[in-house]
Amino acid sequence: MNTLRVTGGRVLRPDGRVTESDVLVDRGAGTIVAVGGETAGANETAGVKASESTDRTAEADETLDADGGLVIPGLVNAHTHVAMTLLRGYADDKPLDPWLREDIWPAEAKLTPEDIEVGAELGVLEMIRSGTTAFADMYFAMDRVADAVDRAGVRARLGHGVVTVGKDAEDARADVEESLEVARQLDGAADGRIRSAFMPHSLTTVSEEYLREGVAEARETGVPIHLHANETTDEVDPIVDERGERPIAYAEDLDALGPNDFFAHGVHVDDSEIDRLADAGTAVVHCPASNMKLASGMAPVQRLREAGVTVALGTDGAASNNDLDVFDEMRDAAMLGKLAADDAAAVPAEAVVEMATAGGADALGLPGGRIEPGAAADLAVVGLDAPHLTPVHDPISHLAYAAHGSDVRHTVCDGEVLMRDREVLTLDADAVRERASAAAADLVERVGDGG
Ligand SMILES: CSC[C@H]1O[C@@H](n2cnc3c(O)ncnc32)[C@H](O)[C@@H]1O
Numbered sequence: 084m085n086t087l088r089v090t091g092g093r094v095l096r097p098d099g100r101v102t103e104s105d106v107l108v109d110r111g112a113g114t115i116v117a118v119g120g121e122t123a124g125a126n127e128t129a130g131v132k133a134s135e136s137t138d139r140t141a142e143a144d145e146t147l148d149a150d151g152g153l154v155i156p157g158l159v160n161a162h163t164h165v166a167m168t169l170l171r172g173y174a175d176d177k178p179l180d181p182w183l184r185e186d187i188w189p190a191e192a193k194l195t196p197e198d199i200e201v202g203a204e205l206g207v208l209e210m211i212r213s214g215t216t217a218f219a220d221m222y223f224a225m226d227r228v229a230d231a232v233d234r235a236g237v238r239a240r241l242g243h244g245v246v247t248v249g250k251d252a253e254d255a256r257a258d259v260e261e262s263l264e265v266a267r268q269l270d271g272a273a274d275g276r277i278r279s280a281f282m283p284h285s286l287t288t289v290s291e292e293y294l295r296e297g298v299a300e301a302r303e304t305g306v307p308i309h310l311h312a313n314e315t316t317d318e319v320d321p322i323v324d325e326r327g328e329r330p331i332a333y334a335e336d337l338d339a340l341g342p343n344d345f346f347a348h349g350v351h352v353d354d355s356e357i358d359r360l361a362d363a364g365t366a367v368v369h370c371p372a373s374n375m376k377l378a379s380g381m382a383p384v385q386r387l388r389e390a391g392v393t394v395a396l397g398t399d400g401a402a403s404n405n406d407l408d409v410f411d412e413m414r415d416a417a418m419l420g421k422l423a424a425d426d427a428a429a430v431p432a433e434a435v436v437e438m439a440t441a442g443g444a445d446a447l448g449l450p451g452g453r454i455e456p457g458a459a460a461d462l463a464v465v466g467l468d469a470p471h472l473t474p475v476h477d478p479i480s481h482l483a484y485a486a487h488g489s490d491v492r493h494t495v496c497d498g499e500v501l502m503r504d505r506e507v508l509t510l511d512a513d514a515v516r517e518r519a520s521a522a523a524a525d526l527v528e529r530v531g532d533g534g
């Protein structure tokens with residue numbers, strides 16, 4: 084077996100315990116074979132003895148020093164538009180609708196597939212540097228996003244975002260078909276690290292006939308559905324006015340509310356909708372920074388979790404956040420969750436850490452999210468020796484309230500070291516930054532020219 088040993092750290096276990104353990108990884112299989120003395124049954128027959136995993140001096144093909152650090156599951160960014168890094172800081176301080184219509188959509192109309200690939204590389208670079216190993220992405224030119232994911236070594240669930248409003252029937256149908264075709268083409272790419280989904284933008288930007296057709300085909304194809312739902316009252320009210328039912332009931336009526344589906348935002352959901360989501364097993368991706376910046380509202384995260392809904396965390400795009408650091412999302416989710424519930428005990432540190440790890444992996448239906456024998460070897464090592472993390476009364480508190488993405492020392496996905504001692508090994512960080520700056524400058528010029 085070709086092994087990687089993460090040595091000398093404390094490990095965040097799925098039950099919330101923190102133990103002083105080494106983590107032994109099978110690099111070929113991309114899985115964790117042992118955590119301290121604990122091995123998966125199958126791994127013992129594959130030749131991993133308990134002594135091999137507990138002996139901190141035992142040889143491994145590669146080692147990662149986690150001394151003084153905390154080994155955590157790789158973080159999951161469960162909703163983003165990764166290439167929007169090119170539009171970071173391009174348009175701020177507006178609510179969703181005018182922001183999209185006046186600024187973002189006109190700029191996106193000028194994006195080339197090359198721009199999207201460069202923007203995706205920049206976003207993935209930022210995510211690896213902040214300990215994120217998996218993400219969900221809704222955008223255009225998804226083959227280019229997939230190329231960036233493949234090269235960088237992370238995992239992703241990818242889909243082409245469909246918008247049909249304002250399009251004639253031919254263009255609208257072509258957009259739906261493209262989303263389904265992209266889902267079929269990309270599922271299983273990058274040695275299985277890429278999975279796909281059918282991704283209508285929202286229940287208001289895709290009209291009913293196309294939603295019905297697309298969802299039915301997605302069900303036949305067996306890919307999940309991901310869309311923006313209940314983000315603003317401007318989006319909820321027209322559905323209620325026109326249909327006499329709330330958006331989540333409409334989604335159910337469309338057969339778009341299934342156990343593998345995951346909806347972004349879920350800000351303006353009432354109790355009946357929370358119950359529907361819980362009964363259906365549909366996950367909600369909470370995007371607190373985007374919701375605050377666009378003044379969309381406060382999602383009822385505590386109530387969603389109490390009802391049994393799987394809640395994950397997402398940054399949304401870098402133009403409404405304005406970074407892709409899931410540590411920020413953990414802190415924002417905890418803070419905003421307390422405000423929304425008017426209760427300082429609501430959405431505690433353990434909850435947001437769970438949402439950013441196991442909750443994210445479960446919502447996306449991707450491996451990872453837990454450090455345990457048999458699980459995917461997706462992990463990050465967070466240094467705990469910085470002044471802002473001293474003293475360490477409770478490492479989980481630090482993850483939620485004090486740590487930043489820049490505290491991540493190493494990042495591993497699928498058993499491959501993607502970042503060692505803050506050097507990203509799979510991407511050339513300087514070249515990516517240069518290409519992205521140039522592409523963003525050209526884009527802004529094209530938008531200004533109208534050309
Ligand atoms: C059709 S591809 C995805 C589409 O979504 C836009 N977008 C970015 N952030 C948000 C948001 O918070 N709500 C709704 N839509 C958003 C993005 O710019 C793309 O056009």
Ligand SMILES: [Zn+2]
Pocket residue numbers: 162163164311347399400
């Ligand atoms: Zn979004």
